[in-house]
Amino acid sequence: MEEGPGVVNRGVRVVTIDVRLTETAKQSTDFIRVKPGSDGYLALGVARHLVEKGYVDREFIARYTQGFEELVKHLEGYTLDRVEEVTGVPKRRVAEFAEELATSKPFAILIGYGLQRRFGGGEVVRSIALLPALLGMHRGFFYSNASGLSINLAAVDGSALWSARRVVSMEKVSEEVYRGGYKLVYIHLHNPAATLPNAARLVEGLRRDDVFVVVHETHWSDTAKLADVVLPAPTFYEKLDAVFSYSHSVVYLNKPAIDPLGEALGEYQLMCEIAKRVASKSYAELCPDPYELLKLAFGEEVFRGLVEEGAVELEPPPRDVYQTPSGKIEFYSSLALEEGLPPLPTPPEGDRASEGELILITSAHSHYIHTQFEDVYGPIHSELHISPQDAEQLGIKTGDLAEVCNERGSVLLRVRVDPGLVRGVPRHSLALNGKRISVLMDDGVDVYGGAVLNSTRVKVRRVQNKLPESPTQHPRQNLSTTPLS
Incomplete structure (x- = not known):
């Protein structure tokens, strides 16, 4: 999207939904800001609007899906008013987005891995994944093709x-x-x-x-x-x-x-x-x-x-073949029910912090994959990005040193006030006191077995401590060991 004419300039409409104004969002046609963890509620609000306004493809649904009637009843609780309250997205925009999907086939929904790394993340993904099927598309939702390739792993x-x-x-x-x-x-x-x-x-x-x-x-x-x-x-x-x-x-x-x-x-x-x-x-x-x-x-x-x-x-699998017990797209999942999980998508209302706490999110850096490439680009910058509203409330500004802490530990970070962030949701990188931010991250497990890193709660305060020296960077060529033989 950054090089050449870009997909937007070629007439493709790109809508980014996120808690922060990312580089992708800046290059997009439109940006919808949501409260952290509320994406599933937004998806079900969109689904309800599609059903109510008659946009769904009932012939496709009858042939290739299971549990539609149960889903329709389930969606009764996801009114536009309720969705606006939970997500922070105006109900008018929710309806507009639903209608944009209905009139823009074929479309593709791509989600990042971070979306599901929170409590209830599995339900959030389920909620989003059902949208293409409602509109008569065999595909259209993309998370990962790792299990869809013809490879004998x-x-x-x-x-x-x-x-x-x-x-x-x-x-x-x-x-x-x-x-x-x-x-x-x-x-x-x-x-x-x-x-x-x-x-x-x-x-x-x-x-x-x-x-x-x-x-x-x-x-x-x-x-x-x-x-x-x-x-x-x-x-x-x-x-x-x-x-x-x-x-x-x-x-x-x-x-x-x-x-x-x-x-x-x-x-x-x-x-x-x-x-x-x-x-x-x-x-x-x-x-x-x-x-x-x-x-x-x-x-x-x-x-x-x-x-x-x-x-x-590699040859893709047939478009109308699904890895479910019924062989169909399952709005109502009997397998989930057998596992003691909700048979219909039931996302959380979102991440909520107690008084004085913030929800700390992790996000990718354009130059790094986790900790890789620090030998190429240098150590990851030690910054805490925070919204202007949170910065004002905490009495901190860009350049200040802040302690970020919870019951698992604490780290020191330089503050950068970031207007692209939603209130209550800072993001981070490597800490200045030689610690990785992972010392703070929640080690809970979602019911589907996934990580909940983006449900981590922290407190932030301005400090005036003297910074420690940067840790020594060891060159690869110094690696040595005893031969195996």
Whole structure:
């Protein structure tokens, strides 16, 4: 959207719905600001208006969906007046947006991952996902195509070789390690000391004398600095891999440009070397040539295309096939009912903070993926973005030093007053006192098993503490370890 004529200049109408004025929102045709966590209410208000005004495609609904009549009754509670009260979006704008959808087919609804990372996030996503079906579209809602690609992931991710005896939610790993739930922690492709919620507990746990920590890494990450042993990993320049995306259907063969530097071993090679030393011979034999694994994962035809062309676009599944018990789009989900969940989308009214608290949101940075690329662009800027209304109430201004805290910890951040933010919802980055903001993040789990990072509640106050020195940045080339052999 930022380069060339952009989709907006080519006649495509783009509407962004968010709690803050993002760069995408600035490039959009229109921007609808909502209260945090209230997106599901907005979606059901739109759905009710579509039903009431006769915009729904009843022929499509009868043929390809299940539970429409139950949904219609369920929508009675989502009046435009109530939706305006909950979301902060004027009821006139809710109705206009519903009618824009109805008269703009085909359309696409794209949601970011952060939308569901809150209490009730699963219900929010369900509520939004039903809108295209009401208007007679097989597709139109996009979250991720990871489960919609014709790839035999079990052949390459190891899940075909084992069954989990104990599963711990990623959000609860910090607490589990802190309590001594593991005697050995092996970490690869991840920087949990910087990114897991309630990270201070994880850091304390990894420092326990009775926990042995092995980290397989390309950089001196926050987590690598806590390891007993660091095993050097190759970058993508140095290893064979097959790369597919959550957002499109093209798979690429990543061939190494150079041999691995130093003692670096790729993830697969390292696992196989360990297996040869600790597992039975029969298990060690389950480490075939990587090309054979790719053939199992993609099939002969796609594999041949990858080897010969380097990239292949995978065939999409039939548009009218759905991975539900009924094989249809389920407004009313019997599977949800069996799991003790609401059979119809029932989103929360939104995140609410107590007196003196704010809802802290996390958001992506244009130059970074979590903590990646700090070696390229430098440390993530230590800023707390806050609305003008909150800044005035707290007596702080741009450039001030603020302490952001809750029962899990505290961090220091420079304040930037941001008119693009809704009141009561600051956003953040790396802290100035050497801590990652993840020490504050809520480690609760939504009923669907997801993280609730964007339901984190904090207090903010202006401070005049002297800032600590910046932590040392370790170059990758200093990584070393004892050879495996």
